[in-house]
Amino acid sequence: MRLYDNAVSGNAYKVRLLLAMRSIDYERIQLSVVDRSDREEVLGGKNPALRIPVLELDDGTTLAESNAILCYLAEGTPYMPTDPLARARVLQWMFFEQYDHEPNIAVARYLLHYAEDPDRELIAAKQAGGEKALGAMERHLSEHDFLVGDTCTVADIALYGYTHVADEAGLSLDDYPGVARWIERVAAQPGHVTIDH
Numbered sequence: 001m002r003l004y005d006n007a008v009s010g011n012a013y014k015v016r017l018l019l020a021m022r023s024i025d026y027e028r029i030q031l032s033v034v035d036r037s038d039r040e041e042v043l044g045g046k047n048p049a050l051r052i053p054v055l056e057l058d059d060g061t062t063l064a065e066s067n068a069i070l071c072y073l074a075e076g077t078p079y080m081p082t083d084p085l086a087r088a089r090v091l092q093w094m095f096f097e098q099y100d101h102e103p104n105i106a107v108a109r110y111l112l113h114y115a116e117d118p119d120r121e122l123i124a125a126k127q128a129g130g131e132k133a134l135g136a137m138e139r140h141l142s143e144h145d146f147l148v149g150d151t152c153t154v155a156d157i158a159l160y161g162y163t164h165v166a167d168e169a170g171l172s173l174d175d176y177p178g179v180a181r182w183i184e185r186v187a188a189q190p191g192h193v194t195i196d197h
């Protein structure tokens, strides 16, 4: 397999994390998230949205969207339940991640660290949205070890991607002790690798 990747992208890291947890070997092709001038050339025909991550299978077929890639890689493993309601709850958290969480925390992190002359009002708005998303996670994780059921699923991997670097978005987890404990739990999973591995 080949992963079109970026070393600091939390979306790409989610995929690298599950590949590591599943001990799957793959080749990494690094693309910049700042200079996007080669996107059409490299990702044209692979992802219509021209974004990373993109997973290319050994037969050349490609799959984009971090959470879709996680679902594909998790099928038939303990990271994706078989029970229909549990599977739907995994998707519930993954849709939450893409609507409420990533567009706030990932964007605040990007603006703070990688954007030239970032819009301070936009950063503050994204941070406020990030606090709301962390609050939703805290409501659940103050009473549960994992997001769905009693074990780590791709819901946890998807949310871990940017939650564990929330400090880089200017967000403290001090007010979210259930989230902070859950981060340690996910980091203790077999095969876990850090974002900069």
Ligand SMILES: N[C@@H](CCC(=O)N[C@@H](CS)C(=O)NCC(=O)O)C(=O)O
Residues within 6 Å of the ligand: 006, 009, 010, 011, 012, 033, 036, 039, 050, 051, 052, 053, 064, 065, 066, 067, 098
């Ligand atoms: N919803 C997509 C988001 C992917 C995404 O935003 N990728 C960023 C890097 S984290 C990217 O390629 N940005 C460059 C661009 O949008 O041109 C996913 O979950 O995979």
